[in-house]
Amino acid sequence: MDSVLELLSFGPDGWGDEIASGVFVTVTLALATLPFGLALGFFVALAKQSEEPSLRLAANIYTTIFRGLPELMTLFLIYFGAQIGLRQFLLFIGVETAIEINSFLAGMLALGVVFSSYASEVFLSAFRAIPKGQYEGGFAVGLTWGQTMRKVVLPQLIRLALPGLSNLWLVLLKDTALVSTIALSDILRQTGIAARVTKQAFFFYGTAFLLYLVLAIISGIVISRIERYGNRGLAGR
């Protein structure tokens, strides 16, 4: 038991501070990706239910690609692809430098596009659950399209989309583990380093496993709070 406490202690001998920084990176990455993915997913859903066929086509191509590719592949394509692409572009305009893409940014972008393509489906089915009369009622009282969206449709949309989106949040949280492969120091990478140095692989990977579990449990608690808040208008009905 002593040795376990020592391994997890903060300071130069223990790995506690390194792992804590890993938790911080994982949580930050997931939280930073969320608004980006949500906004993108919302607009893709808008495009998918548009009357304009070309807009629907473009949105469908987007979701087909990013829901069909493995997340790890998307991450590699963006991380390595952006690096090579930028270098080619800089060579083209006559600048020769070695560039390294920020792995946090690449991870955020990759996880965000994957999240948004799934989120667009959730938003779309939520849109379909809102009766047309809600829009017509909004227009009838003289609201513009933007106002109807913001004040009539969106509040209902959020409540309808919440269960699907909370699932996607949990998926996103788990997918952040993939960024450990592009040298971003998240939970899994930090515990991996600790495992290699101390030769206590089972202990440290077990720690990572439990940390993800704790994050999932915390998310579950927060999500049920938000759901209760979202459903407050339906109480007693």
Added chain:
Amino acid sequence: MSDVALRTATIERPPDPPRPWTGGRIAGYFSVIVWGLLGAGFVWFLVTAWDPELVAKYGPRYWEGLKVTLSLVLSSLVAGSILSLPVALGRLSENRFVAALAYGYIYLFRGTPLLAQVFLIYYGLGQFSKELKAIGLWGFFRDAWNCGFLAFSLNTAAYQAEILAGAIRSVPKGQWEGAAALGLQRFFAFRKIILPQALIVALRPYGNEIILMIKGSAIVAIITVYDLMGQARWVFSKTFDFQAYLWAAVFYLIVVEALRNIWNWIEARLTRHLKR
């Protein structure tokens, strides 16, 4: 005959409604053009980078990788579906202890990343090589493919158990009661009445799970299994040619899209008696 021709000739069709250049239409055309350009650039890159020597040298590796991916996914799906049966039944059990145990299993494997599970089994258990050798299991855990298989089976069993339990729960209670009223035994009623209805509900989630497994299987490349992703990584490390990844991405997309369409067809076929 001429009557028809005459009639169509005299019909005056109303003019098409005006199609103004709305913001949505401009955005739609713009994004389709962007996709078109990206697609053309993609094809152009793959065509100009096409090198018969490289293809002859590395092409077969992709085929090998695809076979590894598909066999890994298929075998863990089958193993997982067998394992999921007792877990799903436990989830539905009236015994609170059994139900909690099954729920705990499902929560454990659905709440943590697949990558962490694979690492825990492959690297984590590798630490106990002496003990595993003593009980004769080291031969199994030494191989990365086996570890990936074990992790995937345990993982998909949790997901499949949840799908199955939800589907069985979705069958109305009256079906059980009706079967009981006819004097059918519980197990017979389950097999002949409940399960067929439950499996139809479970069809779509099962299809999603297969696709998620194919996509998720790419992570075994990190524990040195040469699946499609692993081969792409290997080729990239030898050639530093980006098309190594692009070709693997194309193959993944083809597999997933083909599977999705096949599954849609199967679903339409199996539920054709429900169409009204």
